[in-house]
Amino acid sequence: MQSAKRKSKVIIKLGGSLIEKGRDIIRFLREYVDEKEKAPTIILIPGGGPFAEVVRNVSADMSISEETAHWMAVLAMHQYGLLLANGEIGIALVESMKEIDGAEPIRILLPYEVLKADDCLPHTWDVTSDTIAAFVANKIGEKTFIKLTDVDGIIDEKGHLIKEIYAKEMVELEEKGCVDAGLPGFLMQNRMSCTIVNGNFPNRIIAAIEGKETLCTKILAITKKF
Ligand SMILES: Nc1ncnc2c1ncn2[C@@H]1O[C@H](COP(=O)(O)OP(=O)(O)OP(=O)(O)O)[C@@H](O)[C@H]1O
């Protein structure tokens, strides 16, 4: 019988928009999990960033099918994951659901194999790394994830930060903000939530991990009761 308590898991999608700070963020998270006794296991899902941009441009120029572009874009996430880890000791790269369940305190998922093994997401540009992060979180059994990006959250048309919004409202208003177009619908269908945090502020990242209040946008799962 296993005596050690299972650690909780936090799923963090690290946006391609943070490419310049990405490795610093990973090191900072590594220090956090090492120093904090009750820190959760952190599973990072890389965004697509400039690697996905290449796929977008090539697919537009060369009329590549959405099917092909989808897998090329998933491999763009794979490339960003490799860049983020950069071979550093203590940052594990994992490629399957079994490996996701491993022992390392901080892991970066290279998502190609996981998506090939359970190929149920639509192969369109509406479904990119944000929806893939939600999909992986759901597979792990987590009903929420943190999206780190380069803005404070979703900004409304007047330039104000939206602190909370329901996934259903986003679907109805076709509000996209800084998330991929498929994410609100996926969250709604699977009763999931997402916290969007500016990855340039370590204190906000930690607050989000620990479930404390901070400047962010929360996309909520449950619809408002009137
Ligand atoms: N209403 C909005 N609120 C907030 N950001 C918005 C909005 N509309 C557009 N954006 C843009 O979305 C960007 C963040 O999304 P983007 O997809 O570029 O980054 P990411 O999701 O972190 O990266 P990646 O998709 O490569 O993983 C912001 O830099 C901002 O310019």
Ligand SMILES: [Mg+2]
């Ligand atoms: Mg994005």
